[in-house]
Amino acid sequence: MADLTTGYRRVTVVGGAMAPTLGPGDRLLVADVAPAEVHDGDLVLVDVPEFVGDSGSLAIKRVLGVGGDRLSCCGGPGIRRNGSALAEPYVRGATRTFDLTVAQHHLFLLGDNRPDSVDSQYPQLLRDRSNGTVPDTAVRGRVVWASTGAVAGPEAQRVSDLMLRSAIGVVLTLVGVIALPTTLVLSSRRRRRPSPRSPRSRSCRVRLARWDRREGRGQRGLRGFRAWRRAIRAAAIRCRWVRNAGRSGTG
Structure with a gap:
């Protein structure tokens, strides 16, 4: 100054x-x-x-x-x-x-x-x-x-x-020097927060939870287990697509 x-x-x-x-x-x-x-x-x-x-x-x-x-x-x-x-x-x-x-x-x-x-x-x-x-x-x-x-x-x-x-200018400069790192840290933390998921993604997680291992094992034989596994994979793919779409703002 x-x-x-x-x-x-x-x-x-x-x-x-x-x-x-x-x-x-x-x-x-x-x-x-x-x-x-x-x-x-x-x-x-x-x-x-x-x-x-x-x-x-x-x-x-x-x-x-x-x-x-x-x-x-x-x-x-x-x-x-x-x-x-x-x-x-x-x-x-x-x-x-x-x-x-x-x-x-x-x-x-x-x-x-x-x-x-x-x-x-x-x-x-x-x-x-x-x-x-x-x-x-x-x-x-x-x-x-x-x-x-x-x-x-x-x-x-x-x-x-x-x-x-x-003197006022010096004080304002010091305040700016102290406040800038704080602002940057808070801004960085906000950027790190995951974006809120859409209701569709939340419901997708609920559906996926229903297909737990106990329910799949409750199916009769190998055919039933394979059907459970295919359903799990389909639900997981659907959830990932919904979550990614929600982040990009397309629903």
Whole structure:
């Protein structure tokens, strides 16, 4: 069966920087995305070596700001973007203090587990040490589905529907594989059953039974026995003809 998730990149989460939204072992599907299509709030797969240290792997972060956004935070859990407070029920821990404007073609990225995430909160760790933003060309894809259901939206719903249809297809295939041999066995057994004999063949058997050996031996002498034997043969031939005719449907 075709893989209905073909075209997406499969990623398994390592580490707890995105907890409680994502945790180690969670499975993700990541779709290719152009830098201009990245929006605030997206979960993105980024290639920023400073975010992951020496592991050389990619990182999952949340986009808090795109080019032109004004961001500020005063050390508490609340962040203001362009003057409006952001509702972030997914955040764990406090966010560090910052006040900046995101440069064009750059992104401000944070992990949801703020105390345990290396991200734009630490500009001193990045090549661009001015404000912690990273070029949008570092994005390698946008997360469109998570095994935990943490990602919502039309594309996530579409992927879930595709997976559900794929699972139903697998179940139906297994049912067919199991049911086919059973059907063949039952059909074979039906074919082996003898066809019902016609009433004429049944009556023929009754007549043949009457000519048993005791009755034949009861005849007088050799002549009587020969007459019994001829009658038996005639009755047997008649029964075979009636039985064969009944099977062919000619009566």
